[in-house]
Amino acid sequence: MVTATDLLERARRAAEEVADPELPMLTLADLGVLRGVEVGEDGAVTVALTPTYTGCPAMAEMRADVARRLRAAGFAEVRVTTVLDPPWTTDWITPEGRRKLAACGIAPPGPAPARRPQGPVPLTLSPTRRTVPCPRCGSADTEEISRFSATACKALRRCRSCLEPFEHVKDI
Template sequence: MSAREIAERVADPELPMLTLADLGVLRDVAEAADGSVTVALTPTYSGCPAMAEMRADVVRSLHAAGYADVRVTTVLSPPWTSDWITGEGRRKLAEYGVAPPGEAPRGPVPLTLGGVRRAVPCPRCGSRDTEETSRFSSTACKALWRCRACSEPFEQVKEI
């Protein structure tokens, strides 16, 4: 199995139903002629606490597959956007009961005080009759929502 195939299978530590490839944070995997491997990751946001665990998991997986010389670099430009989550990743999030993000805003984002946000469909029953209960969840990149139709709480990955 190639180094890329191995790295693509590493699970995200905060959203374990997704791989780093599904999440779109796996930017590149390069195998050199001398057998060394360099993996490039982009954090979902500046200061993402999961980066250290992502790096360690990638190194551990590649070492276990026989790659002795592994380096993981952090790539900050261009910055990660939730648009990089693959279609498969979005499907897995919804299947797991986490609402996938909508399309990230383009260009200037208007500042509103208590403005209207888009309806987030419930990943369990599909209803759009939902309400945000907390702007932050178990991680800064997720929010807590509740479905008024089926009364189920759920998380939503924010658009970034």
């Protein structure tokens, strides 16, 4: 007999295996955008996703991929919701996700900037200076070439030591 716990585990495993469309070396679980999976009494699965930033163009693809994966796992009724509060932070990327990014030559983000739970967003008028080590040689002597790379959540950098360009997931 299949229990509610069995169904939930099967749904969770299926959702956790979905790859991010922009960073396919990561799953949505690795990236921390998979916020929750529930199975209702009627067998319908509801999955909650939080975008890396408001307006993320990959969200439509993420929702479709999650729904497709869950239907392939035998769930006929699937709902994918978007959760905006609390907002996603790079701190939600798992240690395994950070390892996978570095292994693919993408510098993982550092700790996310401190946020206040309530009140105004602090405004920084000068550029934030941060050392981003090269994922290829480990040198801290790197420079930002472009604030935006292949996706809005990554910047393009270059190592001054090995001269290799690399992407960096921005600290959000």
